[in-house]
Amino acid sequence: MPVTVGVIGGGQLARMMIPPATNLGVTLRVLAENEGSPADLAASAVGDYRNLEEVLRFARGVDVVTFDHEHVPQEVLRELVAEGIAVRPGPDALLYAQDKLAMRQRLTELGIPVPVWARVESVGQLDEFLAENRGAAVVKTPRGGYDGKGVRVVRSGSEVADWFENGALLVEELVDFRRELAQSIARRPSGEVMLWPVVESVQRDGVCAEVIAPAPKSAGRLADVAEDIARTIAVGLGVTGVLAVELFETTDDRLLVNELAMRPHNTGHWSIDGSTTSQFEQHLRAVLDLPLGATGCRDTWAVMVNILGGPVGQPLHERYEAALADFPMAKIHNYQKESRPGRKVGHVTVTGDNLDDVAYDARGAAARFE
Amino acid sequence: MPVTVGVIGGGQLARMMIPPATNLGVTLRVLAENEGSPADLAASAVGDYRNLEEVLRFARGVDVVTFDHEHVPQEVLRELVAEGIAVRPGPDALLYAQDKLAMRQRLTELGIPVPVWARVESVGQLDEFLAENRGAAVVKTPRGGYDGKGVRVVRSGSEVADWFENGALLVEELVDFRRELAQSIARRPSGEVMLWPVVESVQRDGVCAEVIAPAPKSAGRLADVAEDIARTIAVGLGVTGVLAVELFETTDDRLLVNELAMRPHNTGHWSIDGSTTSQFEQHLRAVLDLPLGATGCRDTWAVMVNILGGPVGQPLHERYEAALADFPMAKIHNYQKESRPGRKVGHVTVTGDNLDDVAYDARGAAARFE
Numbered sequence: 098m099p100v101t102v103g104v105i106g107g108g109q110l111a112r113m114m115i116p117p118a119t120n121l122g123v124t125l126r127v128l129a130e131n132e133g134s135p136a137d138l139a140a141s142a143v144g145d146y147r148n149l150e151e152v153l154r155f156a157r158g159v160d161v162v163t164f165d166h167e168h169v170p171q172e173v174l175r176e177l178v179a180e181g182i183a184v185r186p187g188p189d190a191l192l193y194a195q196d197k198l199a200m201r202q203r204l205t206e207l208g209i210p211v212p213v214w215a216r217v218e219s220v221g222q223l224d225e226f227l228a229e230n231r232g233a234a235v236v237k238t239p240r241g242g243y244d245g246k247g248v249r250v251v252r253s254g255s256e257v258a259d260w261f262e263n264g265a266l267l268v269e270e271l272v273d274f275r276r277e278l279a280q281s282i283a284r285r286p287s288g289e290v291m292l293w294p295v296v297e298s299v300q301r302d303g304v305c306a307e308v309i310a311p312a313p314k315s316a317g318r319l320a321d322v323a324e325d326i327a328r329t330i331a332v333g334l335g336v337t338g339v340l341a342v343e344l345f346e347t348t349d350d351r352l353l354v355n356e357l358a359m360r361p362h363n364t365g366h367w368s369i370d371g372s373t374t375s376q377f378e379q380h381l382r383a384v385l386d387l388p389l390g391a392t393g394c395r396d397t398w399a400v401m402v403n404i405l406g407g408p409v410g411q412p413l414h415e416r417y418e419a420a421l422a423d424f425p426m427a428k429i430h431n432y433q434k435e436s437r438p439g440r441k442v443g444h445v446t447v448t449g450d451n452l453d454d455v456a457y458d459a460r461g462a463a464a465r466f467e
Numbered sequence: 468m469p470v471t472v473g474v475i476g477g478g479q480l481a482r483m484m485i486p487p488a489t490n491l492g493v494t495l496r497v498l499a500e501n502e503g504s505p506a507d508l509a510a511s512a513v514g515d516y517r518n519l520e521e522v523l524r525f526a527r528g529v530d531v532v533t534f535d536h537e538h539v540p541q542e543v544l545r546e547l548v549a550e551g552i553a554v555r556p557g558p559d560a561l562l563y564a565q566d567k568l569a570m571r572q573r574l575t576e577l578g579i580p581v582p583v584w585a586r587v588e589s590v591g592q593l594d595e596f597l598a599e600n601r602g603a604a605v606v607k608t609p610r611g612g613y614d615g616k617g618v619r620v621v622r623s624g625s626e627v628a629d630w631f632e633n634g635a636l637l638v639e640e641l642v643d644f645r646r647e648l649a650q651s652i653a654r655r656p657s658g659e660v661m662l663w664p665v666v667e668s669v670q671r672d673g674v675c676a677e678v679i680a681p682a683p684k685s686a687g688r689l690a691d692v693a694e695d696i697a698r699t700i701a702v703g704l705g706v707t708g709v710l711a712v713e714l715f716e717t718t719d720d721r722l723l724v725n726e727l728a729m730r731p732h733n734t735g736h737w738s739i740d741g742s743t744t745s746q747f748e749q750h751l752r753a754v755l756d757l758p759l760g761a762t763g764c765r766d767t768w769a770v771m772v773n774i775l776g777g778p779v780g781q782p783l784h785e786r787y788e789a790a791l792a793d794f795p796m797a798k799i800h801n802y803q804k805e806s807r808p809g810r811k812v813g814h815v816t817v818t819g820d821n822l823d824d825v826a827y828d829a830r831g832a833a834a835r836f837e
Binding site for chain 2: 100112113115116117119120121122123138139369373374382387388389390391395396413414417418421422425426428429430431432433443
């Protein structure tokens with residue numbers, strides 16, 4: 098059995114793989130961008146994920162390669178595969194998490210419900226789309242955007258005229274949505290899939306602020322539709338590991354796919370403390386092609402609140418005395434990242450039977466750090 | 468706030484501190500006995516815990532020193548304290564986990580119920596004790612015994628004549644007990660204590676085989692008495708960190724203290740998956756003098772079953788396909804220790820509402836590895 102997993106990228110997602118790797122006896126190796134990364138404890142190399150030689154040297158020492166982020170270039174990934182290295186998810190799948198235009202095209206072919214969209218190559222084409230879609234739309238750069246970056250709401254093509262310098266853009270209707278949901282699924286190379294309950298994701302300024310698991314009032318049709326969508330995408334794109342599907346629940350009761358992530362995702366952090374199998378353990382099991390674990394909720398509700406860095410830049414542990422004393426039920430996750438305004442530096446999860454109490458405690462504990 | 472914890476000893480207890488240290492952003496350093504220890508990932512030094520210079524060098528680089536085992540000599544511990552290093556638990560407390568005669572003496576002074584016992588220095592004194600106690604007793608070497616080693620049931624002093632070569636022995640009545648229980652507690656230097664529910668510990672061949680949390684039919688008087696005993700010991704001995712108190716529940720409904728451990732203990736492993744705060748997280752919080760976490764059960768029942776090495780010596784991960792597929796609810800903990808007959812190489816915990824189902828699954832999953 099392969100037991101050494103190599104993770105490209107040393108951020109908090111790689112860091113949060115350390116606990117389940119320790120429990121399962123999986124050897125974790127991390128290719129970090131620099132010294133002192135959040136995943137420092139498991140970092141076996143420091144290097145540039147865009148440099149084929151550095152990535153190859155790292156990958157040759159592990160049984161399977163997986164990712165902390167989606168930014169490893171296709172050329173690099175394809176060279177690893179050509180060398181016979183197991184890359185999970187593989188480049189054919191990962192493409193759709195790297196390129197939003199390719200993703201929209203492929204999901205449309207699979208019959209997955211998505212917002213009205215178009216590929217536009219000029220201000221004129223964008224203005225045409227706006228005229229046909231109530232005069233406002235969301236423009237996205239196909240590559241490199243995250244947490245609200247590379248995304249803008251526009252009412253005139255001229256607002257993003259300079260964005261066309263790097264090629265075509267994706268434009269999408271402004272969806273009338275009631276709330277945002279996320280459905281995570283894990284898939285093994287041999288085919289088995291397991292899904293967590295669909296969750297509600299609350300965004301602030303384009304960044305995930307809070308997640309409620311399961312999404313309130315989601316039992317029944319909503320959960321079934323979300324599961325069907327995630328399963329169709331995971332199988333259709335040949336995803337291995339964890340896939341997170343961000344969804345809009347529209348005001349007319351449809352679910353539309355917003356974004357895809359092919360790795361553990363912020364909307365799944367609740368599962369560390371709230372599910373029998375966390376997304377980080379499941380990702381390791383999936384990429385090692387091991388049987389997947391149970392994904393039910395351990396309590397009726399789990400609420401996860403992100404801790405964002407403030408202007409003061411104080412390390413989280415300086416607030417532990419107050420936060421831990423007032424919230425003994427709170428599970429604190431500290432990414433040991435330097436605090437910068439708006440940067441995700443940790444999260445808090447609370448679970449329990451009463452949603453109001455759980456949310457109050459999770460928000461209260463997180464607020465102690467801000 | 469101090470955030471670097473140094474653990475002396477690189478066994479599975481140090482290993483199981485890695486996940487909560489990662490979550491809380493506590494920097495863990497381990498002084499391991501050799502390369503490739505279970506706590507290898509966090510090992511910052513390899514050295515002999517009996518060598519003052521090696522221990523001092525390690526201890527100077529951390530904020531607080533704690534332990535994977537009780538074997539660090541008092542002379543070494545007292546030198547660390549003399550240098551101003553925070554040692555938790557401190558040598559004055561740890562003495563009672565190192566020396567069973569000192570422990571029996573001190574607990575008796577504190578009014579804690581213990582088996583009838585005596586300090587014996589010769590075969591003649593031992594025979595006298597046997598004559599007064601129904602002709603059979605348990606003899607223990609005061610130091611160094613564990614998992615049934617250094618412990619023998621005797622009917623004549625001559626059976627352990629050679630044991631007197633190293634000094635006095637502890638002799639105890641053979642207790643008529645219905646079952647064995649264990650009560651764990653954590654205490655901060657500033658005084659706060661938190662207790663987990665009392666658990667039942669099932670021993671086989673002198674080794675803990677299985678733990679049921681909470682102990683069946685323990686609610687009420689039994690739980691109250693167990694808590695009082697543990698609290699009195701923790702405060703009376705000035706313990707900091709986790710203290711595990713092993714108890715006999717006698718056939719005439721008394722609780723008698725069997726052994727003490729001043730560190731996370733096998734009878735508390737269930738808490739990783741079964742309690743809001745695991746004994747490993749709580750130990751780190753306690754030795755850092757941080758507020759303690761909630762200690763309730765996350766489900767009605769948790770059953771932990773040890774995985775003991777068999778004659779084949781097969782690494783655990785070679786059995787993952789079968790174990791994980793059949794028991795998706797099981798949480799596997801692999802210590803990455805070389806398998807030897809009878810050696811604790813891992814454990815399995817299952818939690819849920821029905822004790823029969825939970826025990827069946829935990830035993831079934833553990834059996835896949837034997």
